[in-house]
Amino acid sequence: MRGHRILRALLIFVLASAGLTAGAVTVSAPAAHADECYTWSRTLSSGTSGSDVAELQIRVAGWAGYGVNMAVDGSFGAQTQTAVRSFQSAYGLGADGVAGPATYSKLYELQDPDCTPLHFSYAEASENCGRGLNGNGSVSLATARENLKRVMWRAEALRHRMGDHPMRVTSGFRDKACDAAVGGSGSGQHTYGTALDLVPADGGTTLCGIAQSARYAGMGGIFGPGYPGHSDHTHVDIRAGRTWSASQCGI
Numbered sequence: 001m002r003g004h005r006i007l008r009a010l011l012i013f014v015l016a017s018a019g020l021t022a023g024a025v026t027v028s029a030p031a032a033h034a035d036e037c038y039t040w041s042r043t044l045s046s047g048t049s050g051s052d053v054a055e056l057q058i059r060v061a062g063w064a065g066y067g068v069n070m071a072v073d074g075s076f077g078a079q080t081q082t083a084v085r086s087f088q089s090a091y092g093l094g095a096d097g098v099a100g101p102a103t104y105s106k107l108y109e110l111q112d113p114d115c116t117p118l119h120f121s122y123a124e125a126s127e128n129c130g131r132g133l134n135g136n137g138s139v140s141l142a143t144a145r146e147n148l149k150r151v152m153w154r155a156e157a158l159r160h161r162m163g164d165h166p167m168r169v170t171s172g173f174r175d176k177a178c179d180a181a182v183g184g185s186g187s188g189q190h191t192y193g194t195a196l197d198l199v200p201a202d203g204g205t206t207l208c209g210i211a212q213s214a215r216y217a218g219m220g221g222i223f224g225p226g227y228p229g230h231s232d233h234t235h236v237d238i239r240a241g242r243t244w245s246a247s248q249c250g251i
């Protein structure tokens, strides 16, 4: 996927150079990433609705505010507006709460061709005892895949909120057998693809830092240091409601 980006950038550069040499073609720079996953075709603002709003909501849900587990319902309401405004502000865009070309351009930049966010991948999030993403969890393969995408976008927001310090996913989707094998209930959030276990991948943050920031990143479930079995990772998930516990982190 990186290779595609580099090739595309190179191609754009070559085309731009050719245009400049010929003196007949103007190429606006820098060119936004073309989007291989999803492309928005209209500006979205408060009151709009549709599947394009839902696609937007999936990608900005980690910016709706403290304790807000935003619904992905295809209806652009107050939470979506807040999330878009916070996303824009966090990435240095004009924060007007309206999703237009600049916002889409940033989202395309953050998006891989398979619709996952830049710093998280299906491969990393579905080790699953060596079995990868499959339909043997609590939901179908397609639903697990969609759920994983949604929690990864919130993790991307979490990562950016923490100053872009990298995190590693130690466990994401687990099928029922894998969940039971690693000491889970066999039917928990991981079997739905809605959960990620995260650890810091550099010295820039801590397990408690992840847990504390996760409260602002649309995570309905947060379990970290102080919660039994969570001394070596922070678990986040997108369950409905709010179930947080990390007593060593003041949560």
Ligand SMILES: [Zn+2]
Binding pocket: 190, 195, 196, 197, 235, 236
């Ligand atoms: Zn977990």
